[in-house]
Amino acid sequence: MRADLHHEQSHEVDSHIKNPSTKWVLNSPDPPGFCQHIFGSIKKTVFPQRNNARSSSSSQKKESHCERIIVVLSSVFPVLIWGRKYTASKFKNDLISGLTLASLSIPQSIGYAALANLAPQYGLYGSVIPPLIYSVMGTSQELAIGPVAVVSLLISSMISKLVDPVADPVSYMKLVFTVTFFTGTFQALFGLLRLGFLIDFLSHAAIVGFMAGAAIVIGLQQMKSLLGISHFTTKTDVVSVLDAVIKSFHTSWYPLNFVIGCSFLIFILITRFIGKRNKKLFWLPAISPVISVILSTLIVYLTRADEHGVKIIKHFKGGLNPSSLNQLEFNGPHLGEAAKAGFICAIIALTEAVAVGRSFASIKGYNLDGNKEMLAMGCMNLAGSMSSCYVSTGSFSRTAVNFSAGCQSTVSNIVMAITVFISLQLLTKLLYYTPLAILASIILSALPGLIDYNEAYHIWKVDKMDFLACIGAFFGVLFASVEIGLLVAVCVSFGRLILNAIRPGIEELGRLPGTDIFCDKAQYPGVLDVPGISIIRLNSGSFCFANANPIKEKITKCVTEENVKEVAKKPITGIILDMSSVISIDSSGIIALEEMYKKLVSRNIHLAIANPRWKVIHKLKIAGFVEKVGSDCIFLTVNEAVDACLGTKSIGVSNC
Incomplete structure (x- = not known):
């Protein structure tokens, strides 16, 4: 029942997705669970993967079975491999x-x-x-x-x-x-x-x-x-x-x-x-x-x-x-x-x-x-x-x-x-x-x-x-x-490790002139700002209870300061979070994202998420975060997110 419900929901989401590359992000398969990961680790160590062609005859099946036993023994006792050439x-x-x-x-x-x-x-x-x-x-x-x-x-x-x-x-x-x-x-x-x-x-x-x-x-x-x-x-x-x-x-x-x-x-x-x-x-x-x-x-x-x-x-x-x-x-x-x-x-x-x-x-x-x-x-x-x-x-x-x-x-x-x-x-x-x-x-x-x-x-x-x-x-x-x-x-x-996790850095990105590449402003001072858009990369492998609040506060503060600076020019109307470096997120991180989203919406600032990793997007879907912000706020690349925020209609599928 759950699988059918999930299947129906995914089709329902697909019908509302305008950006084709977003489908690649949202329709990625579920990552392996904890038990699968543990048993998979044991299998990789003791039972190495081997693709054997299936055959109909019983003699070939027996031979295949014997070969598998030899492969398993060889993985545990490497002497069976190098001993043949000794x-x-x-x-x-x-x-x-x-x-x-x-x-x-x-x-x-x-x-x-x-x-x-x-x-x-x-x-x-x-x-x-x-x-x-x-x-x-x-x-x-x-x-x-x-x-x-x-x-x-x-x-x-x-x-x-x-x-x-x-x-x-x-x-x-x-x-x-x-x-x-x-x-x-x-x-x-x-x-x-x-x-x-x-x-x-x-x-x-x-x-x-x-x-x-x-x-x-x-x-x-x-x-x-x-x-x-x-x-x-x-x-x-x-x-x-x-x-x-x-x-x-x-x-x-x-x-x-x-x-x-x-x-x-x-x-x-x-x-x-x-x-x-x-x-x-x-x-x-x-x-x-x-x-x-x-x-x-x-x-x-x-x-x-x-x-x-x-x-x-x-x-x-x-x-x-x-x-x-x-x-x-x-x-x-x-x-x-x-x-x-x-x-x-x-x-x-x-x-x-x-x-x-x-x-x-x-x-x-x-x-x-x-x-x-x-x-x-x-x-x-x-x-x-x-x-x-x-x-x-x-x-x-x-x-x-x-x-x-x-x-x-x-x-x-x-x-x-x-x-x-x-x-x-x-x-x-x-x-x-x-x-x-x-x-x-x-x-x-x-x-x-x-x-x-x-x-x-x-x-x-x-x-x-x-x-x-x-x-x-x-x-x-x-x-x-x-x-x-x-x-x-x-x-x-x-x-x-804890200090780096609690106090992760965030990078402000700008466009490299003449390209669709976005780089850290501090490392590359010559990059160009995108008017009205602040692009921020989370410089942490984990968005979790230890660093969720500091990250949220840093981004909010960054946006406030930018608005003050840009008041005479064009105020910030969109925030793009580049999450390509984040490989895991927990419930505290999701709550921080939701609070950040609400705070930005109250200021008439749109939030977009670019390149979320496999486990991250899986948890965001389970927690209902994608439904709250809308599938049109999820993008495969920073460049697509920028084009969408600027109102560009020609958005194609990008290779990553």
Whole structure:
């Protein structure tokens, strides 16, 4: 009945429309509803559209059905697409890349596990299962998967407030796995529902500041291992860490740890400098952490330096990733906090991985599917939470090494995972005498890449508000906590959005001489006014409760001022609202339009609306606004609206 009524009303409206192009605006189909939008998003991610020709025979129908299954599987597992073209020559490159990657991943993963207050094996576990899953589901050829410094710091800072990792390591570990489960769940949902825009709420400027602050905090945290301090603060702010370091000088610190750590840190930085100067020696900085681990372990073992205050790893468990499914806690007292931590980790991990993946994809000239990346990240972290892994994501330093080594596909991740797995089986006992100071030096060597001075300066030059978000995140992480730094950055970004929404600009348009183009008077001072008509463009994507009244007041004030100016000439008799920039409108915006219309009519000023977007005109029709003002007040272009207001009869259909 409603459809028939709407159909009849549309025909009735058509009969009264004089301008043919207005029919194109008013008779546009209804946009998809909320449920259609959600299910459509899932369908686009999991069930890609494919036009198959219909056939009458049953055998062809079965074949078509099988093909659809293959298409669906290929969309979830991209390996089914690129795997068909995989060659032996590509495997040779991936083998070298994977082995080079493993040489960097093993010492880094052990160090990042320590940063997350976990035993060394948990860092290595995270470099086995997650990379294997990503290799069949991910769309990036270069992205190297495993634990990273920033997420390890997030895990440590947020969960240590709930459970003490020293006093109750079992409960701490269970909470880490639960947070990893929630991280994977959120990431998978982001991919399925195509909610990639959520990670964009952390602007580029905020990420730059956050990474720089996190790098300094991570570096200060390494002072515990670099100085051989037994008791250290669990807080992450710079004041607490520096206070703990100063106090340790008067109590318990061992200079040998500092000597070993700094010596190998210098060695790693020198190899990195050589690798940058000579691209053919890219493998040198990649294997320098492993060389450092081997040499420092031999030195400690031969000199028995552990008996003279040098802190060592000691024994840690190796072997296959044990199941942690029974350690996930969904009925504990910290479930809400675990979900919150999982959401934050999901956003940060995705932001880093997608940014790194897109950077290297652009170099090779292919597109990275953000939604599939989120789905792949979610699945690998879900599986990781059930196999004793904590949150894994794409690492910038390891991805750069993978790219430099000439990787051709995600097979390099498989090679790395197998190599790390073999190391877990055979090398754990050999790492008994590895000094903790060497792990600290490996982490410290990776931190300069997180601090981008040039980008921060560029942000300052381009946009001061963006720089405010940058330094807000930086000082928030540095002097408060990781969560506070993120909160400050998000608040500044949201504050900017809200400010722009509440105080949107309106542009007065004029005709470019000799054309039918209408431009902003402020940007193009030479444009011509249309006598008796004021053309106003709403410079906002949304006409809603937050900005409806300010927009209405600005337009009314603008018209009043124009009338005062033009009283000696020709007064304003028509207002044209160019709504080409407005993509959404709510009930408050419609009410503001109605009030504006009534106020203008009372002053004998006509209102015309030009180029309303799909959702906008749909809501204006539903709300009855079109019936109130009349269909002759709706136009496809500003030029047609001007011609109508000036009384021109020859109005044709314009292409837009």
